[in-house]
Amino acid sequence: MSRWRKALGWLRPLAGAAVLLGLASCAMVQVEARKPDDYVGQVRGDVLTTGALSQAGLETLRVSGLEPKQCLRALQACASQLEAVNGVSAERRMATLAEMWTGQALTHMPERGQTPDQVALDAWLRAARYAYAYLFFTERMPGERAFENRQTQVRDYYNYAAEQVGAGLFQRGELEGAPDGTAGAVQIGQWSVRTDMQDFRLPGGIARPDALVPAGMLRFSGLLSIYRRDGFGAELVARVPPGQVGDPSATGQGPLRPRSQQTPAYNEIPYAPATVLLDFQGQDLGTVLASRQVVLHPYDPYRVEQVSLNGQRVPLAGNFTAAYGLWLAQSGFARQSLRSMLGRENGIERPHLYLMQRYDPDRRIVLMLHGLGSSPEAWVNVANEIMGDQLLRQEYQIWQVYYPTNVPIAINRAQIQALVEQTLQHFDPQATARASREMTLIGHSMGGVIGRLLVSSSGDGLWNRFVAGRELDAARRQRVRERLKPLLNFSPLPQVDRAIFIAAPMRGTALAGSRLGRFLGRLVRLPVTMLARFGDVLQDLAGHDGAAAGKPGVPNAIDNLRDTDPFIRATAELPVAPGVRYHTIIARRDPQVPLEQSDDGLVPYRSAHLDGAESEKVITSWHSVQETPQAILEIRRILHAQLASDQPRP
Structure with a gap:
């Protein structure tokens, strides 16, 4: 018995220690170092x-x-x-x-x-x-x-x-819009979802999009940046049915068709950014959690920056690149612009104006003109960077002209001026809006040449020069006067108060008159309608270069860009209108060559230089300098400087 008592005596401390260890293990804490890559x-x-x-x-x-x-x-x-x-x-x-x-x-x-x-x-x-x-x-x-x-x-x-929810309801065909901007409630199980479109408008005022794409699902190449605004709401892209906003596209995804006489000469691009909110009904936590009533609100992030929810002002999310990028990616411009330059089937024959956003009377207009054989795609990063700049986005709206680059410069200039004035007249008949003044024009290459003529006055000088020494009878002189004087006697576009000319051959280029230039020029066909309207009188004034070959001597746009062309030489020294501030951005491909003898591969410096420019930026680049970050930064600098020079507005 005594031996058992001794044994138990030894066991009691061990049992106590085991109990203590067991109690300690329940609250045991261990620690290990976290690796830097585990932190986030x-x-x-x-x-x-x-x-x-x-x-x-x-x-x-x-x-x-x-x-x-x-x-x-x-x-x-x-x-x-x-x-x-x-x-x-x-x-x-x-x-x-x-x-x-x-x-x-x-x-x-x-x-x-x-x-x-x-x-x-x-x-x-x-x-x-x-x-x-x-x-x-x-x-x-x-x-x-x-x-x-x-x-x-x-x-x-x-x-x-x-x-x-927004994209899903659209896919199910349950977001039918009503004329008053609302839609009936959709039942999703116990949920009732109502759409309120009163704060959102689709391009062209169309009631319902034909596609609704989450912006976050899109990946773009060819863009320097994707511009977003962090905030509250889902970022989507709404596409309206092709052809319903005056868009000359046939499907919205393939090549564009020629614009008919009935098609409007201007339209918003058929893609629009939309930010969607789900507003759950209720006044406190309990009623919100008990409610199955939801209102789906789409907003235009260009026009709405903040929303009020339960008494709180919160920033609205927005994607300012996706809609623009999707439009360009599905436009078919690259192929069509080449067909237009050569005058082939399915090209365009008249200028068309695209509004990058819904017209806003309180935002200044940036009017962009592309160059030879090009299209609005030439401005992809310029436009995207302007829209991505918060201050510029608030103060400017972008209009892009798409025009046939085979047509003579004088005709394009006249048609583009008429197009811009027609569009402004439609939106602002009384010409009282800020958008109807203080316009900034940006032109690249041949678009820069046309742009300078849009801010210049010819007086009677061009007309007199073109008819000088020509022996025309009274009837023919009258016909020539009726047809050509509107093209050769012009006044500046009064809405423009600032212009930026980029790699523009103001005095032409020898390359257009080279063997390659002449070869390309011979491939160009002019629109039949233009030949029917101007062919006889232009042939009288254009000399007999093509007469021996049995072709009318009507100059095309490539002919106009020769440094020996009569039109380009006659217009080279036309003064820019008083009150218009202008800037030049010039490319040179080899910085080792003295500036005066340099060129960008197509346009010599001496042709792109303009005396009297408020600023001149020379960038080491090929001719497509407008796509370089340096050129885009310079354009943004000029636009910011323009805003800084404004008088304070209430």
């Missing part, structure tokens, strides 16, 4: 970026006594339990519920080209509602959490859910 993943990774719940979401479930894996298997029951937990802040609960329903919706994403089912839309609506509740109906307002990673994550859940 742990503090910012979430269901959208990694496919797994974020660290914040996992912690919220654990402190609520919920097992994450079981929650994901029975989400509805888990969500009900988490909503009922009292010891966890509403912020943590709403954020975690938004993330969990986002993960649930992701598991029901349809295959490409298929429409989302009701289960997926229900999950997206739940995710958006919890995110909305977190942002606007919990203890703190969004501004108080401005630097918190969790708020950025929850905003992303809301924005992505709004994108999926």
Whole structure:
């Protein structure tokens, strides 16, 4: 007996130590160093970026006594339990519920080209509602959490859910617009979704788009930057049905067809940026969570920068590149512009004007003219960088002229001036809007030559020079006068007060008269309608270069660009109108060559230089200098300087 007592005596301390060790192991904490590349993943990774719940979401479930894996298997029951937990802040609960329903919706994403089912839309609506509740109906307002990673994550859940709901309802054919800008409610299970279009207008005033594309799904090549504004809402691109806004495209995806006499000479591009919000009805957290009433609001991010939600002003998200890039990518301009220059079938025969955004009477106009054999694609990065600059975006709107580059310069100049004046007359008949004055003209290459003539006055000098020494009888002189004097006697476009000429052969180029230039010139065909209208009188005045070959001696645009061409020589020294400030951007391909003897491969410096220019920027580049970052920065500098020189406006 004594031996057992001794043994037990030894065991008692051991048993006590085991109990202590067991108690200690329940609260044991271990630590290990975190690698630098793990930091961002742990503090910012979430269901959208990694496919797994974020660290914040996992912690919220654990402190609520919920097992994450079981929650994901029975989400509805888990969500009900988490909503009922009292010891966890509403912020943590709403954020975690938004993330969990986002993960649930992701598991029901349809295959490409298929429409989302009701289960997926229900999950997206739940995710958006919890995110909305977190942002606007919990203890703190969004501004108080401005630097918190969790708020950025929850905003992303809301924005992505709004994108999926908006695009999904459109795919299902359930976003039919009404004339008053509203649409009847759509039932998605227990949800009632109503569309309110009163703050959004599609190009041309069309009631319903024929495509609605999430901007985040688009990847572009050929663009220097993608310009966005971070904020609240889903970034989408709306496309209107081809041909319904005066667009000369046949399908919106293939080559453009020739514009008929009935087609309007100007139109908005058929793609528009749209930012979509889902507004959940309710006045407090409880009523928002209980509500199944949702209003879908699309906004124009160019016109709306902030929205008011539950008394809070929040920035509206926006994508200012996607719509423009999608239009150019599907335009077919590259092929058609070459056909137009050569005068082949399916080219254009008259200028057309594209408005990059909805007309705004309070924004100045930047009017862009491309060069020979080119199209609006020549301005892809210039226009994108202007629209991407917040101040310039607020103060300017872009108009781009697309014109047939085979037609003689004098005819293009007259038709473009008439087109711009016609468009301004349509939008502002009384000419009182800011957009009807203080216009900035930017022209590249031959577009720069036409642009300078648009801000110059010819007086009677050109007309007198062209008829001098020609022995014409009275009838023929009268016919020539009626046809040609409007082309040779012109006044400047009065709306323009600033111009930028880029690599423009103001005095022509010897290359146009070289063997290669003459060869290309012989390939060019002029429009039959133009020949019928001007052929006889132009032949009288153009000499007999083509008469021996049995062809009318009508100069085309390449002929006009020769440094020996009578028209280019006669117009080279026309003065720019008083009051118009002008700038030049000139390219030279070899900086080792003295500036006066340099050229850009096509245009010599002495032809592009203009005395009296307010500034001259010389850039080492090939002829397409307008696409270089240096040229774009110079254009932006000039536009900013123009704004800085304005008198303060109320």
